Amino acid sequence: MRLLSIALSLLLICAAAYAQQAPVVTITTDPVPAAVNMLTNPGFEQGAGEDGAPVGWQINTAAPEDFTFEPIGNARTGEVAWRVNTDSPGMSGYIQQNVPVADDTEYRAWTWLRLQGGRYMMLLRGLVQPPDGAAYRFDQRTEIISTRNHWLAPLYLSPEHLQGPPPDEWILMPLTITAPAGLGTVQVWLGSYFTASEMHFDDTYFGPARCTVTLGIESESPIRDVILRDMTSGRPIFRDDAPGGVTTYQTTVPEAPIADAYYVVLQTAAGEHAELVLANQ
Numbered sequence: 001m002r003l004l005s006i007a008l009s010l011l012l013i014c015a016a017a018y019a020q021q022a023p024v025v026t027i028t029t030d031p032v033p034a035a036v037n038m039l040t041n042p043g044f045e046q047g048a049g050e051d052g053a054p055v056g057w058q059i060n061t062a063a064p065e066d067f068t069f070e071p072i073g074n075a076r077t078g079e080v081a082w083r084v085n086t087d088s089p090g091m092s093g094y095i096q097q098n099v100p101v102a103d104d105t106e107y108r109a110w111t112w113l114r115l116q117g118g119r120y121m122m123l124l125r126g127l128v129q130p131p132d133g134a135a136y137r138f139d140q141r142t143e144i145i146s147t148r149n150h151w152l153a154p155l156y157l158s159p160e161h162l163q164g165p166p167p168d169e170w171i172l173m174p175l176t177i178t179a180p181a182g183l184g185t186v187q188v189w190l191g192s193y194f195t196a197s198e199m200h201f202d203d204t205y206f207g208p209a210r211c212t213v214t215l216g217i218e219s220e221s222p223i224r225d226v227i228l229r230d231m232t233s234g235r236p237i238f239r240d241d242a243p244g245g246v247t248t249y250q251t252t253v254p255e256a257p258i259a260d261a262y263y264v265v266l267q268t269a270a271g272e273h274a275e276l277v278l279a280n281q
């Protein structure tokens, strides 16, 4: 009887928790990334040009015969995403676009990535000719690796030993740089770095690095703590650990890293709520 009453109590607690609507979180950015994006054909909706590269982009590899570059459906947004595939770890292969940049200016780049296997890399590169000094190469990069298509799988490597992001999920991969004086043009490279790879890109961005974020929350349960996070690791962009138990909350965060999505973590009287919030929806 006592067990039954404990079970009933638990059920009631669960029911109460489920009765509570999840908080509704909205984010807008000023500017909106699409309005200041410096890339041509960032979402690949214009498809492929005669050279087989996405319109506005070029293909960059020393072994084109090893690679498939092609538009595909099942996009993140619109009708088209871009696929980079290779069965060979012998060479790297990228799509590339060149963008003019101002001296000593911060920029941000990203792609949404669906990585089904291999080593994805974004490089932001160029040749710097300083006003008074020797030329040097600029090269910054970000990467992520998935072993989900490892050649030993699934026979010798069981699924739990394969690592990487969920293969059917679009993830946001940003990188922020400061263009040094004399860079002039930055090359945006997106592709596969010396692995057998299957990766898809959509909704790419290169442009201003900062924006003003407006964060709004509607919660049935009193809000006790608000954290806004960027996709990249590090300190939160914003935290309010004393919002005073309000249920309607709004704040403005200037000079935040611009992005299409942010992580928001809330503590409410009903518990924790963590969500990847798409901006400007």
Ligand SMILES: [Ca+2]
Binding pocket: 043, 044, 045, 075, 076, 077, 078, 079, 080, 081, 202, 203
């Ligand atoms: Ca698209």
